[in-house]
Amino acid sequence: MDLELTDDQGLFRETTAKFIEATCPIDTVREWSESEPHGFNRKWWSQGAELGWTSLLVSEEHGGGSVSGHGLLDLILVAEEQGRRVTPGPLLPVNVVAAALSEFGTSEQADRHLPGLLSGESIATWCIEAGRGSILPGGPRLQATKDGAGYRISGVTAPIEAADVADLFLAVADVDGVPIHVLVDAATPGVVVSEMESIDFVRRHGAVHFNDVSIGAGSLLGGVADASEQIDRLLDLAVVIQCASMSGAIDQVLGFTLEYAFDRYSFGRPLASYQALKHRFADHKIFAEASLATTVAAANAVDARAGDASELASTAKAYIAQSVTSELHDFVQLTGGIGTTWDHDLHLFIRRAVQERALLGSPADHRERIALILGLGAA
Amino acid sequence: MSTESTTDAAEDVESFRLRARAWLAENMPRIEGKSNADIAREDENGVYARKLQKILFDGGFAGLCFPVEYGGQGLSLAHQRAFTEESGPYQMPTVLNIPSLSILGATLLDFGTEAQKKRHLPKLISGEEIWVQFLSEPSGGSDLAGLVTKATRDGDIFHLNGSKIWSSGAFRADYALVLARTNPEVPKHSGITVFILKIHQPGVEIQQIKMATGANEFCQEFFDDVPIPIEDVLGKIDDGWTVASRLLFHERDAMGGGSPYLSGQGQRGHGTSNRSDLIELAESNGTLGDPAIRQLIAEAKINETVGEQLTARTATAIKQGLVPGTAGSIPRLYSAMTSERRQEINLEILGTAAPVWEPGAPSRQKSLDYLMRQGGSLGGGSNEMQRNIISERVLLMPREYAADKDKPFNEVLHNQTPTRPR
Numbered sequence: 063m064d065l066e067l068t069d070d071q072g073l074f075r076e077t078t079a080k081f082i083e084a085t086c087p088i089d090t091v092r093e094w095s096e097s098e099p100h101g102f103n104r105k106w107w108s109q110g111a112e113l114g115w116t117s118l119l120v121s122e123e124h125g126g127g128s129v130s131g132h133g134l135l136d137l138i139l140v141a142e143e144q145g146r147r148v149t150p151g152p153l154l155p156v157n158v159v160a161a162a163l164s165e166f167g168t169s170e171q172a173d174r175h176l177p178g179l180l181s182g183e184s185i186a187t188w189c190i191e192a193g194r195g196s197i198l199p200g201g202p203r204l205q206a207t208k209d210g211a212g213y214r215i216s217g218v219t220a221p222i223e224a225a226d227v228a229d230l231f232l233a234v235a236d237v238d239g240v241p242i243h244v245l246v247d248a249a250t251p252g253v254v255v256s257e258m259e260s261i262d263f264v265r266r267h268g269a270v271h272f273n274d275v276s277i278g279a280g281s282l283l284g285g286v287a288d289a290s291e292q293i294d295r296l297l298d299l300a301v302v303i304q305c306a307s308m309s310g311a312i313d314q315v316l317g318f319t320l321e322y323a324f325d326r327y328s329f330g331r332p333l334a335s336y337q338a339l340k341h342r343f344a345d346h347k348i349f350a351e352a353s354l355a356t357t358v359a360a361a362n363a364v365d366a367r368a369g370d371a372s373e374l375a376s377t378a379k380a381y382i383a384q385s386v387t388s389e390l391h392d393f394v395q396l397t398g399g400i401g402t403t404w405d406h407d408l409h410l411f412i413r414r415a416v417q418e419r420a421l422l423g424s425p426a427d428h429r430e431r432i433a434l435i436l437g438l439g440a441a
Numbered sequence: 442m443s444t445e446s447t448t449d450a451a452e453d454v455e456s457f458r459l460r461a462r463a464w465l466a467e468n469m470p471r472i473e474g475k476s477n478a479d480i481a482r483e484d485e486n487g488v489y490a491r492k493l494q495k496i497l498f499d500g501g502f503a504g505l506c507f508p509v510e511y512g513g514q515g516l517s518l519a520h521q522r523a524f525t526e527e528s529g530p531y532q533m534p535t536v537l538n539i540p541s542l543s544i545l546g547a548t549l550l551d552f553g554t555e556a557q558k559k560r561h562l563p564k565l566i567s568g569e570e571i572w573v574q575f576l577s578e579p580s581g582g583s584d585l586a587g588l589v590t591k592a593t594r595d596g597d598i599f600h601l602n603g604s605k606i607w608s609s610g611a612f613r614a615d616y617a618l619v620l621a622r623t624n625p626e627v628p629k630h631s632g633i634t635v636f637i638l639k640i641h642q643p644g645v646e647i648q649q650i651k652m653a654t655g656a657n658e659f660c661q662e663f664f665d666d667v668p669i670p671i672e673d674v675l676g677k678i679d680d681g682w683t684v685a686s687r688l689l690f691h692e693r694d695a696m697g698g699g700s701p702y703l704s705g706q707g708q709r710g711h712g713t714s715n716r717s718d719l720i721e722l723a724e725s726n727g728t729l730g731d732p733a734i735r736q737l738i739a740e741a742k743i744n745e746t747v748g749e750q751l752t753a754r755t756a757t758a759i760k761q762g763l764v765p766g767t768a769g770s771i772p773r774l775y776s777a778m779t780s781e782r783r784q785e786i787n788l789e790i791l792g793t794a795a796p797v798w799e800p801g802a803p804s805r806q807k808s809l810d811y812l813m814r815q816g817g818s819l820g821g822g823s824n825e826m827q828r829n830i831i832s833e834r835v836l837l838m839p840r841e842y843a844a845d846k847d848k849p850f851n852e853v854l855h856n857q858t859p860t861r862p863r
């Protein structure tokens with residue numbers, strides 16, 4: 063969490079935490095993983111939307127609004143609280159597409175799609191994944207060809223979060239090596255979503271197949287023919303949301319494992335009294351604090367559209383994601399056998415972290431992105 | 442305990458920055474390819490560092506965060522950061538940052554009497570005096586309060602006997618803060634006093650120690666009945682642990698990069714260096730196009746950036762009272778661990794130039810630096826000590842069993858100080 067929150071932000075964070083505690087504690091997450099076909103409850107998602115979960119990156123003129131005037135700094139509070147509780151729901155994809163519509167969309171596009179996203183009634187997702195290195199320039203993409211004033215698109219984009227419930231896709235496709243951004247209704251002929259199995263308990267992913275899909279010129283996001291800058295901006299936003307979620311998770315797991323170490327005795331003394339374990343907790347504390355620090359720094363830069371926004375976003379992602387999963391496994395080790403069981407919550411956090419680590423650019427991809435920013439030659 | 446005071450009509454940071462930029466261009470020599478560490482290495486006796494510091498002092502750009510009444514400029518940390526950023530292309534006496542200004546100057550400011558501060562701080566800030574710390578002893582460094590060097594009181598004079606070791610750069614320094622046992626009949630923390638010691642005087646013998654790299658930076662000192670007048674006691678007699686704890690706080694703050702008294706780039710102890718040196722290294726051995734090497738360069742950059750962010754976050758948390766001051770061990774340990782990693786990255790990028798090089802090759806120093814990989818993880822309190830502090834003081838985990846707890850020091854088992862070699 064940012065240590066310098068405004069009073070309003072503090073209140074917003076608290077309300078968010080309380081709402082999640084009350085409506086979707088981890089036991090409910092477990093329940094929904096079986097009972098809810100998409101891993102979350104739609105009515106609950108709309109309630110979250112009412113709290114502001116979908117409107118923070120949307121300008122007031124489009125019906126959105128932030129708490130502090132810095133929407134991304136508000137949104138990472140939600141993402142962090144969700145990360146602490148492995149909360150379900152399409153927070154990242156909806157916010158990324160909402161930001162895209164608000165920042166880049168034509169007024170027609172914004173008016174058409176934003177109201178549903180803001181109320182929680184409709185769901186949208188960003189389709190950039192199409193194989194290793196998708197986030198990098200020249201990475202694998204859907205292929206588009208000019209067709210009169212519009213385009214025809216083919217290929218598969220996967221894995222895509224919330225593909226199974228999305229009403230709208232914002233898809234990246236290449237036209238002769240130049241990326242475009244297109245808004246595609248899920249009901250468009252030729253668009254087929256196939257289910258995938260996800261390691262995450264409640265966040266479902268799917269593959270979106272574009273079978274020679276015909277798209278009108280009006281679907282081009284903002285009417286822009288080269289979406290490179292849009293992609294960078296959305297990637298920065300998305301990655302900051304992931305980082306907030308991962309750092310919330312780490313801080314939470316550190317907290318409850320530490321408590322456990324105080325409570326559990328071995329050889330007549332609490333685990334917390336053994337130096338070998340204390341030293342590992344000290345290292346975990348460093349990782350937790352560094353993760354929070356780099357997330358907040360990245361969020362500030364991306365929010366301000368600073369010149370180093372992409373570098374700092376990728377720094378945070380590469381730093382946190384490189385170690386988050388092994389850190390979590392060390393908490394399993396510190397917890398002992400019970401930490402390896404279905405009933406213990408640790409695996410829910412690990413499942414989430416494995417997903418966040420790999421998607422929207424692996425740590426190696428983000429290091430490559432930084433190398434490119436530093437001017438170190440092409441990928 | 443205020444370590445920062447600000448002048449009434451403090452100049453805003455941006456106009457200060459512009460003024461500093463113009464002044465630097467006018468007055469400071471350019472760095473011309475060498476790093477400040479290279480320059481310091483060639484200036485073994487610190488003569489050149491003193492000269493640079495004097496130029497800064499005369500220009501009103503030394504001791505920016507020290508109070509005006511003691512020779513500083515009374516400016517804020519933001520001003521200091523701006524100055525450091527602007528100083529990048531210029532030669533800076535960064536060797537004076539640690540320990541002279543940011544550890545010893547800072548501690549003197551906290552505990553000195555008015556007379557002590559007036560006498561020494563302006564000279565410290567102008568580079569006329571260089572200070573070092575005499576803490577560690579041959580009998581042990583981690584258990585600092587278990588020190589055995591003693592100072593015996595005789596009226597208004599104390600007599601110092603014993604030995605200190607690992608004091609970096611003592612041979613080129615003028616004064617040291619020395620910790621000595623003044624009462625062995627009470628538990629260890631209660632019988633220590635801190636003294637301001639003039640280094641070059643009869644009874645003080647300094648031996649340089651040859652390090653693994655071949656450099657002679659470290660010293661061992663032997664004290665043979667060295668007289669110290671009572672006015673040179675810093676803080677209260679037998680209450681030196683209070684002073685030492687604060688000194689160690691300043692040390693963590695400096696080593697973690699958070700201290701307001703650090704000026705100039707590349708000053709944070711070991712391993713950190715300016716951004717482009719890895720890129721230059723890879724360029725010089727033709728590996729810049731190698732994707733594996735690019736990954737390592739990016740990783741080094743990431744570790745450095747996150748370190749700055751962590752330092753800033755911890756400073757804010759301490760200022761807001763969310764964590765105790767000992768949380769300074771968090772960035773301190775982070776920087777030691779990433780410095781170890783950085784040394785491994787250097788080795789990887791050096792490739793075959795790590796073990797073998799053409800005579801005089803510029804990469805030579807990087808190879809030799811690798812031999813001191815653990816320096817940053819021992820100096821200023823070992824990583825294990827930092828982990829003890831973080832777990833016990835920040836996470837409030839149970840303290841380690843201490844065999845010496847509450848025992849008079851003269852009943853505690855400890856190593857002995859070696860006698861002076863003949």
Ligand SMILES: Cc1cc2nc3c(=O)[nH]c(=O)nc-3n(C[C@H](O)[C@H](O)[C@H](O)COP(=O)(O)OP(=O)(O)OC[C@H]3O[C@@H](n4cnc5c(N)ncnc54)[C@H](O)[C@@H]3O)c2cc1C
Nearest residue numbers: 574575576577581582583607608609816819820821823825
């Ligand atoms: C680059 C550098 C600069 C230095 N500069 C100075 C200086 O200017 N002035 C000065 O006074 N000293 C200086 N030192 C000395 C430094 O402070 C000591 O080396 C350090 O405190 C460790 O003390 P020691 O060497 O006696 O090792 P020991 O204290 O004997 O420790 C040996 C090992 O045991 C571990 N250990 C010890 N006690 C515990 C414990 N309770 N729990 C777990 N592990 C433990 C230590 O972490 C270490 O790994 C410097 C050292 C270096 C490397």
